[in-house]
Amino acid sequence: MATANPMFTVAEAKPDKLRSLGIIALNGMFDEMDAEGVLRQAAEELLPGDLAIVSSFGADSAVLLHVVSKVNPDLPVLFLETGKHFPETLAYVETLKQQLGLTNVLALHPDSGDIERFDPNGNLWETDPDSCCHIRKTEPLEKVVSGYGGWVTGRKRFQTSDRGVLPHFELTSDDRIKVNPLAYFTHADIEAYKAEHGLPEHPLYAEGYKSIGCAPCTSAVAEGEDPRAGRWRGLNKQECGIHFDFNGKIAAPMSQSEKTLFKDGEFKADPWRAWAEDDVPGDVRYTHVPVTVFLENRDAFLASPHPIGLQVDPGEKVEDVAEDLDRFSSIAINFPKFTDGRGYSSARLVRERYGYEGEMRAVGDVLTDQIPFMRRCGINAFIVTHKPTREALEKDALAAVSHYYQPVGLGEVPAGTRPFLRRNGSYT
Ligand code: SF4
Structure with missing residues (x-):
């Protein structure tokens, strides 16, 4: 033909x-x-x-x-x-x-x-x-x-x-x-x-x-x-x-149970996948590339015509890729275990300091109790396999966060602090 x-x-x-x-x-x-x-x-x-x-x-x-x-x-x-x-x-x-x-x-x-x-x-x-x-x-x-x-x-x-x-x-x-x-x-x-x-x-x-x-x-x-x-x-x-x-x-x-991406109020098919060892920079598309891999192959990724994402693992510094954040169509923040809170800091940097406006998702051990806090840090999509968490999201039954110790963004003040600090943004 x-x-x-x-x-x-x-x-x-x-x-x-x-x-x-x-x-x-x-x-x-x-x-x-x-x-x-x-x-x-x-x-x-x-x-x-x-x-x-x-x-x-x-x-x-x-x-x-x-x-x-x-x-x-x-x-x-x-x-x-x-x-x-x-x-x-x-x-x-x-x-x-x-x-x-x-x-x-x-x-x-x-x-x-x-x-x-x-x-x-x-x-x-x-x-x-x-x-x-x-x-x-x-x-x-x-x-x-x-x-x-x-x-x-x-x-x-x-x-x-x-x-x-x-x-x-x-x-x-x-x-x-x-x-x-x-x-x-x-x-x-x-x-x-x-x-x-x-x-x-x-x-x-x-x-x-x-x-x-x-x-x-x-x-x-x-x-x-x-x-x-x-x-x-x-x-x-x-x-x-x-x-x-x-x-x-x-x-x-795709069956509903295979849809692990929760975004815009529903579970949906996820076009993205994680970086694999034998992937070739410049060839991959709709792949979350770890920060270290991106930095090692920056020229090839920047020249690629395909949509790519970034994966930020604990210990990796968002600051290292700050000037390239607009290149990514999605950013995945990894929360490998419940007790590791470093992802929250990375998410805040991405949203608040660098003004990234695209999809930012939480991956790893994403559980019910974490999601309200993740949302406060600007995360707007979640990969969820934990069954009770999936059910809570489907029923819109997550607890609201009304008390916190670490404020995010402008205007939040932790309980017990002085209200004048709210006005000058001292907690940002
Ligand atoms: S849109 Fe409805 S009727 Fe058409 S092929 Fe799909 S399920 Fe069948």
Whole structure:
């Protein structure tokens, strides 16, 4: 399917390194380029004949598909025909195909044998939605998308905090390229683009469906509610089965008990992993790198195009990496045992002295009693395996901290001290 790409012809000997350098260069060269320019570069120079677009034909899809129509309406657009869509979505597929002149929209159907075996009554979405997404979305897409050298997504930075560093071009661990032409679009940009080009709205959008998937798993949202709140409402599921993991593979469904990351009030899938001994600096992505490893390989990590995190172990000094903290998309503070409080000091330095605003998580021996204190130090995510602690978090049953001896930040005064100290910030 792929034709040789001059940019990466020599990459066959050392594909990942050279391709990584290529990706860095691309992101630098096309950082200022608009969505059309980014897609054109990918479709015509980087991966001619070897690029597919994945679209849900949902509420926001028209923008990316309009960009596709301008670059090349013959590009393959993959649509997952799960058999569970609203009739309005299927009509919208036809509307957009005609209006935008898309000639190569491919509907991917689930394997009929899988449906017969696992979902003969069509109600798997109710009893086991992860498995339903797996057979209706993940597997059909995996089969097709693995035949391309790269694919295009409609992801945008503003959608989640994890996507805050989303670049235009990403390299997956199996040397494929993900292209995100809308990475820098804001919600306002999307709306303005739709209006400017007179793009048709999904028929259900005006009825309050702001994020649209399969009919049984989508409901309208109230004014001011998170647009994704209407997806799998009440079904204890937040993710679509076709998200890609951070090594570039289509992620397998995860059971609730495997989700150890507690963040934003819920347990969720964790894209990050810990540094391993045989990891190669510059190649890893979504990996928490220990301070010492980072310092030994600082140049390689700073040149890497991939999101990386920092792990701070007891005894390691945050001060040593202070000037590079903005490079990290996540910082993991290690609390290896309950009695070791050094992590609290590290967390405060990161937040209060250096003003880091990203995710800061507690890892290690994270227990119920510690979490309120960790939060006071600016930690906003927790890796929790301890069952009673998980239950306390799920029930929002953690004790509040009202008495303390060591104040944090401006304005806190330990019990029994003189109130005038509160005013001049002497306890910071
Ligand atoms: S979104 Fe719902 S109906 Fe569609 S595949 Fe997933 S669980 Fe099944």
